[in-house]
């Protein structure tokens with residue numbers, strides 16, 4: 001999977017600017033960065049939720065962003081995504097949420113789908129009883145795990161996770177990160193995870209990328225992190241309020257702290 005000089009605007013707001021990244025199958029990458037850096041938009045562009053305005057998204061060598069080329073096909077079927085707000089349907093029980101895509105495309109129905117959902121829920125530490133509940137009956141952490149179970153339901157080649165451990169206790173976070181690692185290594189799934197947990201970012205993924213104001217500020221393998229001489233990265237990893245990254249309002253350039 002490769003992003004080549006990818007760009008995305010919302011009106012006048014340049015949200016992704018010249019983003020180039022590359023991962024081989026089975027490799028994993030954590031993406032960090034301050035609020036509004038473009039992390040979620042990057043994942044959504046990769047998942048086909050948003051179209052990019054510039055550059056290329058290459059999957060298995062094909063530019064899937066180039067509609068004219070007829071390359072798009074069903075590439076989004078190869079992608080599983082956990083959205084930041086989970087995006088679960090409250091009108092459906094948990095098991096139908098988990099197997100939503102498989103039910104929709106006719107791969108599974110009825111008891112088969114329910115059994116598959118229970119199996120997937122087990123992987124994320126939820127018991128079978130939770131499968132018949134509505135998402136709103138679950139705690140925030142449980143909803144997050146249902147979202148992860150849904151993201152892996154179609155055995156994706158590329159797994160995109162927007163803050164998978166947000167709101168989870170350390171034991172569960174560890175369990176989820178172990179599961180992500182196992183999926184990546186055993187199924188050769190490429191994983192890109194946006195996270196605010198700096199320990200997870202620097203220890204659990206093959207590569208780390210830091211974004212800031214829509215650009216890649218630093219990207220490299222895990223063993224290079226401690227040698228990086230990038231003040232943005234150093235500040236982000238240490239969580240210091242002193243440094244080049246200042247607190248910003250929603251609008252680019254308007255700083256709360258100079």
Ligand SMILES: Nc1ncnc2c1ncn2[C@@H]1O[C@H](COP(=O)(O)OP(=O)(O)OP(=O)(O)O)[C@@H](O)[C@H]1O
Nearest residue numbers: 010013015033034035036037038039040041042250
């Ligand atoms: N659908 C949209 N329409 C207009 N602007 C958007 C849309 N989605 C995101 N943006 C803008 O794109 C920028 C990047 O947003 P994004 O959600 O990618 O940030 P982020 O790095 O994930 O931040 P956070 O860590 O706070 O979730 C922000 O300025 C945001 O307001």
